[in-house]
Amino acid sequence: MLTSVLPRLRRAGSNATAGQIVAAVAIAAFLLLFLALPVAQVMIAAFQPKGGGGFTLVNFVDFFNTELFVRSFWNSLYVSGMSVLVATLIALPLAYITARFEFRGALLIQTLGVVPLIMPPFVGAVAMQLLFGRNGTINLLLQDHFDITIPFMEGLNGVVLVQAIHYFPFILINLTTALNNIDRSMEEAAQSLGCSGIRLFRRIVFPLAMPGYIAGAALVFIKVFDDLATPLLLNVKDMLAPQAYLRVTSIGIADPMGYVISVVLIVFSLLSMWASTFALRGRDYATTQRGGGGLDRRKLGPVQAVAAYGTVIAILLLVLAPHIALTLLSFATVWSFSPLPDAYTLAHYGKVFEESAVYMKNTVLYAGLAAAIDIVLGVAIAYLVLRTKLVGRQWLDYGAMAALAVPGVVLGIGYLRSFYGITLPDGTPLATLWIVIVLALAVRRLPYALRACFAALQQVSEALEEAGENLGATKARVIRRIIVPLMTGGILAGFVTSFATAAVELSATIMLVQSNADAPLTYGLYVFMQSPAGRGPGAALGIIAVILVAACTFISHLLIERHRRRSGAIR
Incomplete structure (x- = not known):
């Protein structure tokens, strides 16, 4: 089926290569499956009656007629x-x-x-x-x-x-x-x-x-x-986010009010982004400085x-x-x-290292994998948008950036509704697997890595790519040997941002964690901080979290600076 579709896509894509088309389709599928589908599930559930099926606005009427929800808003x-x-x-x-x-x-x-x-x-x-x-x-x-x-x-x-x-x-x-x-x-x-x-x-x-x-x-x-x-x-x-979480966790994913609150959260996130753009519309802020400024x-x-x-x-x-x-x-x-x-x-630190090592291991694993996914997607989207004439390529950028407008609690609820009913052969719901937490973190932090990759690629001259192709290199080889190495600084910056912010994310993960064995560090922190007796160990775990993220950030900055020095020496 894919082989029959590729020629038509290539004609529509203004001479795009098969690899570029496959990459675009794969990215679009990822965004549809792990961003658009969960959000759509939440939106659909908000407009369904309690029994399921059909369309109704009663849920929103109930929301605005409930004093608690209006006050929370x-x-x-x-x-x-x-x-x-x-x-x-x-x-x-x-x-x-x-x-x-x-x-x-x-x-x-x-x-x-x-x-x-x-x-x-x-x-x-x-x-x-x-x-x-x-x-x-x-x-x-x-x-x-x-x-x-x-x-x-x-x-x-x-x-x-x-x-x-x-x-x-x-x-x-x-x-x-x-x-x-x-x-x-x-x-x-x-x-x-x-x-x-x-x-x-x-x-x-x-x-x-x-x-x-x-x-x-x-x-x-x-x-x-x-x-x-x-x-x-x-x-x-x-407040709205706590109310959405409490409705889903206390009443269940069948309760429509949790989805209604989620829709309100999405709408006002979008409105705030639109308002920030509208506030600058029609005004000129450009200056003409040269050099320092x-x-x-x-x-x-x-x-x-x-x-x-x-x-x-x-x-x-x-x-x-x-x-x-x-x-x-x-x-x-x-x-x-x-x-x-x-x-x-020092007893709190001893307790943390004895009982919470799994939290730290999971955090490094989850945040590292999420950041790696974001970098791969960020480089691919940046290249498709800036270096090809593929029809609809700009929508990949819009789709990835749309994650900024989706609150973490909404994404977590959407994942539960979308994937909990899908089970593995042994009966385990798909939504309870730790890899789903990684995917949620990757989607949430993709815009940060994408903007860093965009900025890095914009600073790479197309003449360098043309020179490589004139010497007989394929597009794939040019990307691997020329473009990606020249983007290293931006790639590392995007990885740092994604990793650091994913490591302290809780809103999405709190909905998806099913056991302490799969919990990241922020979940462990939240559990510890629930009681006065646990706040000492929780504080110790918090300090470890700060040191962990700061150390990874510092190491990445050293790598970025080393790359810049090497690039300067080559020039």
Whole structure:
């Protein structure tokens, strides 16, 4: 059948080779089977009556007539919006100070600013409770010295604080890049007309950096909107993602309301992506810089230096507070109703290494396989889109990037509905196999690897490929010996991003884990953190998770830097 279809596809694909067509069909099949099908199953179930079959809007009517669900909807919007605002207040000073001034340690500051991303946010929630909770360090000190307490972590405010601290690096990275790409002549022109200070920042600098800010803010909104474990660990259940999870796990996959909530999550994720694009539509942010670009860096005066360093240190202490508290908790014998632990021990680490080695092994295996799948798909999609004239190739890019709009809990529910009814010869449901967790992680992180591969391939001149083909090399050999080696830096960067983010993923995997033997590290963390007695070992496991992801990231960065040096030497 495939042999009869290939000639027609080749004619439609404007001289595409058989290998390119087969690759495109295989990628499309993967996306349809492991992304489109599970999402479609969720969408279909949301519009079916409870008995199954037919079409109905009653489920959505019930959703909007149920006070709990309506409150959860507004709570999710509130938490997402406020998290973007607080994350902006954290990221903006760091980005502006390091981009505007000659600031010693700017690279270290930006590196430390990304550290929160390599720890699951729900682990940070437990740590933040120890520092800022009702009986946490800060409030105990305030109570002793000033007889006041501040509800930092009460209800939705606690979720906002934890999420903002965890996800603000998305804004920091994008905003810093945007500030460094501003044409300084625009700033100089404004200054020559008398614009300076806050007015210069408000009217010239920040508007020119708006694309970077909007990109980061949209990511924060989407990630917070579909986060599951953080609200649950803070005992905040009246939000959409926790409600979807609770409906499916407590009532079952036959309950339509879990699917209705999932559809609402998808729709608002798509709307947030559309809104970020619409906000920039019709405006021109292009500049004409050559070479360096970026803001004109200024030297700090004595007063400015004190203010700048004070601001940066205060922000870094806040964003690194979860890591500090988690480290203390991992060594603490008892830490309750006191500013610091009563005593310290290594017993938690011993318990973790004895009982939780399987979590670490599974995490490395799952995240490594998922990242490898993402790289293979990312390179293939990038090549098909940028180097061929295959009809419909752009839809491969759109399909892969659509995973950004699918919340993890929705994908997990979709996998259960799609694959639980399919059984192996021994009766084991397909959805309970560990490989399904790998596929879910790969789909969730594919957009990150894809964008890195796109950027890498765009920097490879087509003349190099043409030269190889003129010397008699086949397209496959050119890809293997020329294109892929020149893309190594981008490939490694994509692998790092996919691996690091897959290693701390919980929203999708929590729906698919059937036993501790197949559980990844984040699932083990979640189980430990459920009870006060398990939080010491859970903290130790969390520190191990941070070290594991950081070490893999560091090693990959070394490999990237080595590749760049070799490439520079060859040139």
